[in-house]
Amino acid sequence: MPAIRSKISRKPSRRTGLRVALLAVPLTVAGALAAAPADASPGPASLTCQGKGVDQTAKARHRAEILIHAPLPAIWGLHTDVEAWTSWQKPAAPMTVRRLDPGPLRKHSRFQATVRVPSAPPATVVISSTVQQLQRGKCLRWTGPADSAGYHIDGVHVWTFSPVRGGVLVRTEESHRGPQADPTSDMGLETWLADLKTAAESGRRGRHLAANAEAGRDRRAGEPEGRALGRSAGWSGAGWSGAGGS
DSSP states (O other): OOOOOOOOOSSOOHHHHHHHHHHHOOSSSOOOOOOOOTTOOOOSOOOEETTEEOOTTOSEEEEEEEEEOSOHHHHHHHHHOGGGHHHHSOOSSOEEEEESSOSSOOTTOEEEEEEEEOOSSOEEEEEEEEEEEEETTTEEEEEEEEEETTEEEEEEEEEEEEEETTEEEEEEEEEEESTTOOTTOOTTHHHHHHHHHHHHHTTOOOHHHHHHHHHTTTTTTTOOHHHHHHHHHTBOSSSBOSTTOO
């Protein structure tokens, strides 16, 4: 999950600390804060997954993208292994992520992130997410609230993955609705993408993908890396197989 990049004073108030955390938390994790240029022009059309996008009426929306030079199955495996996010991201505050149901990430899967904010006194932010749309290897969309004492934000987060020459173009867009939603926040999306790029290009894989690849190493000896990764993640060459492939 994206790192917390917001600067917190040594003795912030509880209200200030909570506000920093909530405004910096993408739906699942704490993110960086950065103001948008005052003269920013309208961006491209909103991202969608199976026809569904972010909340167009939300006052806080942000979008980012990055080119990753790694096989699509490896990138997808890292991104959808939500409980392992903290192993390759760089949170600056204590944070945990846990699945609330078993099996590969799929439509209706639920997961929860807990962020312990170093405010005075310390506070805890809980971000509960439900996958609403998922097309394996192509897109993912989840929704849910970020809650703490007296604070509430409803978020929508969309991700798309597009093979291009030289790698995979990963795009993401997020919206926040609620009294604490900040339209100047970048929601940590650039940091999240940069960490995903670093992890994927260094050869890291999601735990499910890595386990399958190890189990089938002998059978797939001599196959190109991208093809072997695809096999272990359910990629047949014509598309994704298994649950969540529609």
